[in-house]
Amino acid sequence: MSIKKRYVAIIAILGIAVGWITLGGTAAVMHYTSSTEFCVSCHSMEIPYEEYEGSIHFSNAKGIRAECADCHIPNDPIDYVITKIRASKDIYHEFVTGKIDTEDKYEEHRMAMAETVWGQMRANDSATCRSCHEFDAMDTYEQSEDAAKMHAYGQENHQTCIDCHKGVAHFAPEPEMDSEAFDNLMAFTQNTSADAKVVYPAETIEMGDLGTINPTAKLDVVEANGSQRIVELHAYQMKGAEQVLYFGEGQRAIVAMLTDAGQAAVNAGEFKADAYGNEWRTAVLTAQIDADVLDSLEPIWDYAEELDNVYCSTCHAKIAAGHFTVNAWGPVAKGMGERTDISDEDLELLTKYFQNHAKDVVGH
Incomplete structure (x- = not known):
C-alpha cells in the first residue's frame, strides 16, 4: 500500500509540476x-x-x-x-x-x-x-x-x-472630404427652375457693391433673367452691428455681410430691446445676384450630413443638431472645425446645417 501511495504521490507531484510549468509558463508568457x-x-x-x-x-x-x-x-x-x-x-x-x-x-x-x-x-x-x-x-x-x-x-x-474619445492616446485618422461631393452639390443648381420663387445659395455669393450673402440664406425672387435675379432677403440687424444681417431676432446666425452701400440700402424697422437688453430690428434688402443657386435646401443638408460624417463623426459620436441652440452652435462648430482641415466654405455650410436644425429653430 505504501508503494502505491508513493506512486500516487509521485504522479500527483509530477502533475502539479507539469500543470504549474504549463499554466504558469503560459500565464508568464501572456503577461510578458x-x-x-x-x-x-x-x-x-x-x-x-x-x-x-x-x-x-x-x-x-x-x-x-x-x-x-x-x-x-x-x-x-x-x-x-x-x-x-x-x-x-x-x-x-x-x-x-x-x-x-x-x-x-x-x-x-x-x-x-x-x-x-x-x-x-x-x-x-x-x-x-x-x-x-x-x-x-x-x-x-x-x-x-x-x-x-x-x-x-x-x-x-x-x-x-x-x-x-477617439484621439486620446493616438492621433485620430485625418478626415478628408472628396471634392467630388461638393461638385455633385453644385450640379443640383442646374435643376433650379428659371421661374423659382425662392432660391438658396450653396456658397457665399456677391450682391454687387452691397456685400455678400452666406450659403443657405432664403432669397425671395422678385425678378429673374437667366442666372441673374433680383432677390429680397428678410433678416434682422442688431444695434451696433448693422453691417451684419442675422437669421432671426436674437439668433446670431449670419446670413449676409453688408458694405456701407448695403447698409444704406436696407429697409429697416424700429429697434426693439430683447430680454437681454440687445436691440434688434427687421431688415429687408433687395439686391441683384448672378450666381448658381438651388430651389431647395435638401441637397445642401444632404451634403452637410456627409461633412458631419467625415469631419465630426470620425472623432466622436454624432451630436444631434437639436442639442444646441442657434447661438451655441456657432462657437461649437468653429472650435471643432479648427481641429480638422475642413475648408472655411464647408465649415460654413456645416454650421448653417446645425443652426437651421437647432433646438430653438425646429418646430417654430
Whole structure:
C-alpha cells in the first residue's frame, strides 16, 4: 500500500509540476507579451508609441500612467484570451508582410486600424476605459462646463467612451472630404427652375457693391433673367452691428455681410430691446445676384450630413443638431472645425446645417 501511495504521490507531484510549468509558463508568457516594452519592440509600433508618449495617458499631473494593455486588453478572461489570439496577426504582419513598416504605409492603413479598434471597444462597451473611468465616479463640478454637458449627453443617449474619445492616446485618422461631393452639390443648381420663387445659395455669393450673402440664406425672387435675379432677403440687424444681417431676432446666425452701400440700402424697422437688453430690428434688402443657386435646401443638408460624417463623426459620436441652440452652435462648430482641415466654405455650410436644425429653430 505504501508503494502505491508513493506512486500516487509521485504522479500527483509530477502533475502539479507539469500543470504549474504549463499554466504558469503560459500565464508568464501572456503577461510578458502584454507589457508595453514587448508591444513597442516591433518596428511598426514606433509611430503609435511616439503618439502615446505625447498623450495625457503617458504623462499627467497625477502621475498615473496607462500602459498599452490597460487600453487594449480587457480584463475579462475570455475577452483577454480572444484579444491575445487576435493580436497574433500583428506579429505576422510585422515579420512577414511588412504591412505598416513605413510611415506612409502606416498612414495609409491608419483609418482601417482605428475602425477595427473602435469597433472592438464599442462591442465591449469600452470595457478597458471603464476599468479606470466611470460616469458614477465623475465629479462633474471639477470638469469644464462643456465636458460636463457632453458626459450628461453621453449617458442620456447610451453612448460609450470610444464614441467621443477617439484621439486620446493616438492621433485620430485625418478626415478628408472628396471634392467630388461638393461638385455633385453644385450640379443640383442646374435643376433650379428659371421661374423659382425662392432660391438658396450653396456658397457665399456677391450682391454687387452691397456685400455678400452666406450659403443657405432664403432669397425671395422678385425678378429673374437667366442666372441673374433680383432677390429680397428678410433678416434682422442688431444695434451696433448693422453691417451684419442675422437669421432671426436674437439668433446670431449670419446670413449676409453688408458694405456701407448695403447698409444704406436696407429697409429697416424700429429697434426693439430683447430680454437681454440687445436691440434688434427687421431688415429687408433687395439686391441683384448672378450666381448658381438651388430651389431647395435638401441637397445642401444632404451634403452637410456627409461633412458631419467625415469631419465630426470620425472623432466622436454624432451630436444631434437639436442639442444646441442657434447661438451655441456657432462657437461649437468653429472650435471643432479648427481641429480638422475642413475648408472655411464647408465649415460654413456645416454650421448653417446645425443652426437651421437647432433646438430653438425646429418646430417654430
